[in-house]
């Protein structure tokens with residue numbers, strides 16, 4: 661009886677690990693990164709951005725990242741009053757609250773050529789997300805072809821291994 665209690669605790673601690681590590685890293689533009697050739701509207705429509713997630717901008721020295729404060733500035737590529745500017749080439753942006761965030765390239769002309777992305781951050785409790793419809797077949801296909809979200813998958817599987825490991829240890833003890 662005592663061992664079964666231990667087993668239950670171990671399994672639950674494994675499950676809690678899975679639950680608390682669901683934050684994902686979104687590599688902007690997927691494997692191509694932050695480059696002019698990417699269609700960022702279609703890239704972002706496949707993503708679900710939640711509070712606690714991170715954006716990663718990967719790019720060469722030709723580009724930079726400017727965060728814009730409004731939809732108006734985003735639409736008109738007005739880079740005059742940026743909220744934030746980044747230029748390391750491997751920039752991580754944490755999505756700490758809900759709302760829409762706007763990013764553009766700071767290199768003259770690039771934003772006008774479409775090098776900008778809008779991110780709609782929803783509550784991490786939300787299970788519905790922002791994607792309309794439920795074409796699970798096609799969305800799972802595009803998900804596996806991009807390498808975004810692989811960090812989430814890895815961390816989730818570590819949690820899974822912990823849960824299964826706890827189960828195995830518990831079973832051995834009860835034998």
Ligand SMILES: [Cu+2]
Pocket residue numbers: 696722723724765766767770775
């Ligand atoms: Cu650029």
